[in-house]
Structure formats: C-alpha cells, structure tokens
Amino acid sequence: MESNKVEQLLEAYFEGATTLAQEKQxxxxxxxxxVAPHLESYRDLFTAFAIASQDTYDIPIHLPKQKKPMLRxxxxxxxxxxxxxxxxxxxxxxxxxxxxxxxxxxxxEEVGVLKxxxxxxxxxxxxxxxxxxxxxxxxxxxxxxxxxxx
Amino acid sequence: MDQTTFIDLxxxxxxKIYRVAKRLLISEDEAQDATQEILLRLWTRRSKMKQxxxxxxxxxxxxxxxxxxxxKAKRNNNLRIVHNNYEDHSRNTxxxxxxxxxxxxxxxxMKNLPEQQQLILQLRDVEQFDNSEIAAMLEMNETAVxxxxxxxxxxxxxxxxxxxxxxxx
Numbered sequence: 001m002e003s004n005k006v007e008q009l010l011e012a013y014f015e016g017a018t019t020l021a022q023e024k025q026x027x028x029x030x031x032x033x034x035v036a037p038h039l040e041s042y043r044d045l046f047t048a049f050a051i052a053s054q055d056t057y058d059i060p061i062h063l064p065k066q067k068k069p070m071l072r073x074x075x076x077x078x079x080x081x082x083x084x085x086x087x088x089x090x091x092x093x094x095x096x097x098x099x100x101x102x103x104x105x106x107x108x109e110e111v112g113v114l115k116x117x118x119x120x121x122x123x124x125x126x127x128x129x130x131x132x133x134x135x136x137x138x139x140x141x142x143x144x145x146x147x148x149x150x
Numbered sequence: 151m152d153q154t155t156f157i158d159l160x161x162x163x164x165x166k167i168y169r170v171a172k173r174l175l176i177s178e179d180e181a182q183d184a185t186q187e188i189l190l191r192l193w194t195r196r197s198k199m200k201q202x203x204x205x206x207x208x209x210x211x212x213x214x215x216x217x218x219x220x221x222k223a224k225r226n227n228n229l230r231i232v233h234n235n236y237e238d239h240s241r242n243t244x245x246x247x248x249x250x251x252x253x254x255x256x257x258x259x260m261k262n263l264p265e266q267q268q269l270i271l272q273l274r275d276v277e278q279f280d281n282s283e284i285a286a287m288l289e290m291n292e293t294a295v296x297x298x299x300x301x302x303x304x305x306x307x308x309x310x311x312x313x314x315x316x317x318x319x
Contacts, residue, residue: 014307016300020278041314045306048256052276057168057185061160063153063193 001029003036010042076137084130088123151196159199160189163206166277167213173272174217174265184220188212210279210287214269221265259309260302267302274299 009026012018018026029035030046151159167188172181192199192209202208260268266288273284281299285292 014300014303016296016303020280023275023278041310042307044252044256045310048253048260049275051253052169052173052257052272053278055169055172056165057182059182059186061157061164061189062186063156063190 001025003039006036006039010039072141073137076140077134080130080134080137081127084126085123088119088126091122091126151199156193156196159205160192160209163209164189166206167209169276170210170213170269170272171217173260173268173276175220176261180220184213184216188216207283207287210273211289214288217269218265255313256306259306263302263305267298267305270295270298271302271306275303 006026006029009018009022013023013026027046027050030039030043031050035043164185168181168185171184171188172178175181175184188209191212192205199205199208260271263271269288270284273279273287274281279287281292281295285295288295
C-alpha cells in the first residue's frame with residue numbers, strides 16, 4: 001500500500017470514520033516490514049492491537065455439577081428424620097415430670113436404663129410412623145420438574 | 151442444556167471476555183477470576199439464554215458491568231489503603247520496567263484512558279466488533295461510540311507523536 005493512501009486511512013481512522021475492513025488493512029500494513037519511516041511511530045499501536053487480540057483464556061471452565069433428582073430425595077428424607085427426632089425429644093421431655101415418681105427407691109443406673117429404653121422406644125415409633133409418610137416426598141420431585149425445564 | 155453444549159456455546163467468545171477483563175482490570179489473575187465468574191453467571195442463566203439476540207453481546211455487557219463494579223470496589227479499597235500503605239513503591243518500579251517495552255507502553259497509554267474509552271477501543275480495535283454491536287453491548291448510541299472511539303485514538307496518537315518528537319529533539 002502506498003504511504004499517501006495509508007496517511008489518508010490513518011486520518012480517517014483517528015476520526016473514527018474507517019470501516020472494520022479498512023482498519024484491517026491498516027493493521028496488516030503496520031505489522032509488515034514495509035512501514036514508511038515517517039509512519040514508524042504508529043507501528044507500535046497496531047502491533048499492540050494485533051498482539052492483544054492473540055491472548056487466550058486456556059483455563060478449563062469449572063461449572064457446578066448439575067443437581068441430580070436423587071439428591072433432592074435424600075434431602076427430603078433428611079428433613080423428615082430431623083423433624084422426627086425433634087418431635088420425639090419434645091414428647092420425651094414431657095412425661096419426664098410425672099414418671100419420676102415410679103422410680104423412687106430404684107438405683108440411679110436402673111432409672112437411667114429405663115429412661116433410655118423409653119426414649120428409644122418412642123423414637124423408634126416416631127421413625128416408623130414418619131417413614132410411612134415418605135411416599136409423599138416424591139411429590140416434591142414431580143412438582144419441581146414443572147418449574148425447572150432444562 | 152448440558153455442560154458440553156454450554157461449553158461449545160461459550161468457547162468462541164471466552165477469550166474475548168478474558169481480554170476485555172484484562173484490559174480493564176490490570177492483572178491477569180483478576181481477569182481470570184472475572185472470566186470464570188462471568189461464565190458461571192452465564193451458566194446459571196442458561197435457561198433464559200434463548201431470549202437474547204446474541205449470547206456473545208450479552209456476555210460482553212456482563213463483562214463490562216462486572217469490571218466496572220470490581221474497579222469501583224477497588225477504588226474504595228484504595229482510599230483506605232492510602233493512609234497506611236507504604237510498600238507500593240516496589241510495584242511501581244515493576245510497572246516501569248514492563249513499560250520500557252514499546253508495545254507495553256501502548257497498553258499503558260490505553261490504561262490511562264477513561265474506562266469507557268478503554269473498553270470501546272478494546273472492543274473495536276482488538277476484538278473488531280462494529281460500532282452498532284458495541285453500542286448495544288454498552289447500552290449507548292452509535293454516535294456516542296464513534297465520538298468516544300475517536301477521542302481514545304486521538305489521545306493515544308498525541309502521546310505517540312510526543313514520544314517521537316522527544317526522541318528527535
């Protein structure tokens with residue numbers, strides 16, 4: 001490219017009036033070895049653009065694992081179990097007051113064993129009651145699938 | 151949309167996100183974090199992606215917003231650091247050494263431009279988007295993009311000419 005044409009293009013370039021194709025011409029010219037001496041100072045500019053456009057992002061993209069339906073099911077069960085434990089301990093603490101009378105005269109260890117048995121029995125009952133309700137948990141999956149269409 | 155489809159979709163422009171972030175944010179580490187974060191945000195919005203005319207343009211707008219926010223946060227931090235931080239000198243000398251390279255010097259000139267001009271110059275002269283695309287990405291009108299672009303280029307030209315004259319005289 002003749003240097004007067006380059007000068008014209010440069011003038012338009014600084015006015016923001018060049019097209020992308022003309023800018024490409026400028027870039028090609030200034031990254032070649034044939035730059036006219038009086039235009040030498042623009043070489044760095046276009047070289048800088050050319051180098052900058054070669055930068056790449058090579059780091060593998062980390063995406064969070066997609067939640068599987070199994071996980072939702074397990075969290076549902078966990079919630080029920082925690083609820084059951086909560087209710088069981090609540091109920092367990094109530095009879096504490098009037099039951100104390102029965103154990104008067106008993107050895108403290110025996111009282112302890114009896115109380116533990118009682119508590120475990122209650123918890124077991126609650127568990128079997130609550131697991132019977134687990135079928136309802138599946139309902140969560142069917143309703144959410146209406147919202148999250150992927 | 152599964153992960154492979156998503157990665158195929160973002161692959162053509164992930165480098166652009168990174169380069170634009172790097173232009174605005176200075177350090178490569180920050181730019182890498184920004185890219186990762188922007189891709190993650192795109193991933194969480196993948197179900198809505200069909201609504202956007204161009205995912206690439208949308209990603210660029212996100213990049214702009216992310217970088218502006220992060221620069222704003224950094225400026226706020228710097229204000230606090232000014233009072234009790236005296237170890238910054240070592241970093242300055244590091245930057246001067248980098249700038250001794252001529253091309254690095256051009257990047258430094260770009261860094262001195264207002265943020266919006268940096269961004270427009272990067273999108274136009276490095277990424278080669280046309281003005282209407284840039285206008286959509288930056289939520290401005292096309293004339294304003296052209297004016298800002300011309301200003302950015304002229305500022306750099308002045309510095310280049312000044313440097314050349316300095317060498318001669």
